Amino acid sequence: MSLVPHSRPLVGEEEERAVKRVIHSGYIAQGNEVEKLEKEIARLTSNKSACAVCNGTTALKLILQILGVGKGDEVVLPDYTCTALLYAVRALQAKPRIIDISSSHLQLDAEKFQAFLSPHLKAVILPYMFGIIPRVELYQREGIYLVEDAAQAFGAKQIGRKGIALIYSFYATKMITTGEGGMICGNDISIIERIKELREYDKKDEYSLRFNYKMTDIQAAIGLVQAGKIAGFVERRKKIQEYYDDFFLARDLAFKPSNIEEWIPYRYLVKLPPGTLDRIEKEYRAQGIDAKRPVFQLLHRYLKLPDNLYPESVKYYDSILSLPLYPALKDGEVEQVVEASRKIFEKKC
Numbered sequence: 001m002s003l004v005p006h007s008r009p010l011v012g013e014e015e016e017r018a019v020k021r022v023i024h025s026g027y028i029a030q031g032n033e034v035e036k037l038e039k040e041i042a043r044l045t046s047n048k049s050a051c052a053v054c055n056g057t058t059a060l061k062l063i064l065q066i067l068g069v070g071k072g073d074e075v076v077l078p079d080y081t082c083t084a085l086l087y088a089v090r091a092l093q094a095k096p097r098i099i100d101i102s103s104s105h106l107q108l109d110a111e112k113f114q115a116f117l118s119p120h121l122k123a124v125i126l127p128y129m130f131g132i133i134p135r136v137e138l139y140q141r142e143g144i145y146l147v148e149d150a151a152q153a154f155g156a157k158q159i160g161r162k163g164i165a166l167i168y169s170f171y172a173t174k175m176i177t178t179g180e181g182g183m184i185c186g187n188d189i190s191i192i193e194r195i196k197e198l199r200e201y202d203k204k205d206e207y208s209l210r211f212n213y214k215m216t217d218i219q220a221a222i223g224l225v226q227a228g229k230i231a232g233f234v235e236r237r238k239k240i241q242e243y244y245d246d247f248f249l250a251r252d253l254a255f256k257p258s259n260i261e262e263w264i265p266y267r268y269l270v271k272l273p274p275g276t277l278d279r280i281e282k283e284y285r286a287q288g289i290d291a292k293r294p295v296f297q298l299l300h301r302y303l304k305l306p307d308n309l310y311p312e313s314v315k316y317y318d319s320i321l322s323l324p325l326y327p328a329l330k331d332g333e334v335e336q337v338v339e340a341s342r343k344i345f346e347k348k349c
């Protein structure tokens with residue numbers, strides 16, 4: 001039986017034409033297309049400037065590095081998130097301070113954050129998991145940099161104004177894709193210029209610690225086509241969400257965040273009874289649907305911190321399942337997901 005995948009990018013003929021054009025131009029490394037993509041993403045996100053890099057993890061690392069985060073500094077992260085955040089902090093030898101999530105929206109718990117304030121705390125990374133945007137002002141603190149991580153939230157409107165910078169990932173499964181790719185956006189042009197300066201090693205007058213973090217023109221050409229489609233992508237995601245809601249809301253199985261600014265549905269989150277997730281995931285698979293935990297592992301477990309410090313993230317890690325939701329999903333596949341859900345949940349009622 002063929003499986004409806006959990007994610008699938010929507011790239012087609014326009015992207016193919018754009019790639020061909022770049023290949024035939026004879027210039028395929030970082031060049032004009034990357035510059036155009038930076039301008040376009042800055043424009044679409046109402047930021048003054050943007051710097052393209054090779055992926056979202058690098059975007060996080062570079063912004064923290066430019067902000068001066070280093071050995072001995074602390075950086076706050078939520079527990080229920082992508083491991084990339086942990087690696088970016090660790091790459092700078094800074095100390096990750098992992099915080100539990102809020103049960104109302106699954107994002108970093110703003111009240112628990114208060115207890116982590118310290119003279120060593122230099123930055124907070126606020127990832128908008130599943131496209132959910134909490135009230136961003138709750139995380140602003142004098143003297144602590146707020147880095148907004150919109151890897152899962154390209155297309156959201158209520159972001160990019162309260163933090164020092166905003167990062168995106170354009171990995172294959174994200175809201176728009178360049179295969180691999182990332183972007184740092186901000187309104188402080190000098191910060192973005194310094195990141196551009198650090199992004200490459202060649203033709204520098206002075207020797208200092210550098211690396212190669214560039215995006216190629218081939219990737220950027222794909223990104224430009226994708227960026228032009230974001231409104232349609234978001235609309236299609238919302239339609240699929242509504243369709244699923246008809247089934248799951250009626251059975252009190254849909255996770256719906258509260259106390260938030262906005263939600264662009266990057267994931268469809270099903271809230272399961274305790275102790276059933278692994279079995280239901282297998283049942284979906286048997287029905288030809290790839291459903292998954294939306295977060296692979298909790299960060300505190302990598303750091304061997306005790307589960308009892310993270311009651312909410314442990315609870316949701318064990319009870320939230322993500323269903324296929326992306327613009328490339330066909331109507332027939334959406335119906336297939338609902339049909340499978342009917343078989344799984346109605347037989348239990």
Ligand SMILES: Cc1ncc(COP(=O)(O)O)c(C=O)c1O
Pocket residue numbers: 055056057058081082084085127128129149151152169170171180181182
């Ligand atoms: C919230 C979040 N931040 C950062 C990243 C890292 O992005 P990349 O995979 O492009 O390095 C991801 C990727 O999944 C993510 O979900």
